Amino acid sequence: MNAVTTDREALVAAMREDPRLGPLLARVDAAMDDDPGHDLAHVLRVALWTLRIGADTIDPDEGVAAALLHDIVNVPKDSPDRARASELCAAQARSWLPEHGFGAEAIERIADAIRDHSFSRGAVPQGPLGQALQDADRLEALGVIGLFRCVSTGSRMGARYFHDADPWGRRGRSRDDRAYSIDHFFEKLLGLHATMNTAAGRAEALRRTEYLRLTLTQLGDEIGEAY
C-alpha cells in the first residue's frame, strides 16, 4: 500500500489493489470460520486500528499483514492448545508470507507481533508493530464493539444482562461474568486501558472506557439504582 489510511473503505480498497495484500486478504477470508467474535470483520477492524496506532512507527503493509493473520488459527476455548493459539498463528504467518512477497526481516517482525499479541498469554511486545497490534486487538473489547461482543458472547453462553437485585455487586455477592454480562465490565473491561502499550492506543482505550462508564451511568438511571 502507498499510504497509511485510517478510513475503513479506503483501507479495504487499498488492500484489494495491493499485489501482496490483495491475495493475502482473499486467502485469509477463505480460511476463517464463522465465529462472529473472530471473523473477517474483526480482522479488518484490527487492521484499521493497527495502522491508526502504529502510524509512522510501523510499515503499513506489515501492520495489515499482522492484523490479517493474528487470528488465522482458531483454537476452541476449551482446547488444551488454547494458550498456544497465537504461536500457531505466528507459525502460519511464517509459512504463508514468503509466498506473498514479504522478506525475511519483515516476516520475523510480523510473526513476533502475532505471537505476542494475545491477552491470555500476557506478553509485552517489544517492537512498535507488536505493540500496535496488541493495542488494536484489545480495543475490540472496549467501546460499542466491546459492548456488543460482551452481550452477544454472554447471551450465547446463557448469561443474564446483570444481577437483578444487586447489579453492581456492592452487597457482598461474588461477581461472576459467566452469569452476568455487566460483571465482565468490572472483572476485565474497565481496567483494560491500563494495559495498553502506546499513547495512541491508550487514548482510544480511555475514550472507549468512557463510553462504557457512560453506559453504566445510563443503565443505573434506567433500572433505578445509581451506578
Added chain:
Amino acid sequence: MNAVTTDREALVAAMREDPRLGPLLARVDAAMDDDPGHDLAHVLRVALWTLRIGADTIDPDEGVAAALLHDIVNVPKDSPDRARASELCAAQARSWLPEHGFGAEAIERIADAIRDHSFSRGAVPQGPLGQALQDADRLEALGVIGLFRCVSTGSRMGARYFHDADPWGRRGRSRDDRAYSIDHFFEKLLGLHATMNTAAGRAEALRRTEYLRLTLTQLGDEIGEAY
C-alpha cells in the same frame, strides 16, 4: 403501597410488604418462564417506569399490578395467537385480581391497560394507566436495556452486529434487522420516541434515543466509517 417510589430497591421492598402486591408478585414470579426478554426483571423495570411516568395521575397499586401482569401469558413469536397475547394477559388479570383484593373498577382499568399496551397491536390507550404502562414497556426497547435486548435477541437469531461493508445502509442495500442488529435501530428504535403517549415517557424516550445515537456515532469512529 403507601407512596409512589422511583427507586428500584425501595419499590421491590414496598411490593413485598404490601398485602395485595406481595402475594401477586410471588404468583407472577412462579408463573413466568425464563425468556430473558420477558422475565421478572423486565416486569419490575416496567413497574418502576409505570410509576415514574404515571406519577400522580395513576393509582400506584394499579400501576404495579398492571406491570406485573402485562406479560403474564407468553405467546411464542411464531404462534397464530401472538397478536392476541395482550388480550390473553388482560383475561388472566381479570381472573386473578379479584383474589388479590382489587375492586371491579380498578380491575377494569388494569385489564384495559394491559390489553392496549402491546406494540404490535398498535392501540392508543385512553386512560393514564394504559398510557403510562405502554410508555414504560416501550422504554424497554431503548437505552442500554434496549441495546442489550437488541444485541442478545439478534445474536440468538443468528444476526451479525452490522453489515461490514455498508453499516448504515447508505449504499443501496435493503436494510434487514433479522440479519444485522444495527439495522434494527433504523427499522424501529430511533423512531420509537415519536409514539410515546406522555410527556414524561417522551422525555425519557428521547434521553434513551440520545444514548442510542451516541452509540452510533461512537461505533462509526471505531469502525472508521462516520455515522
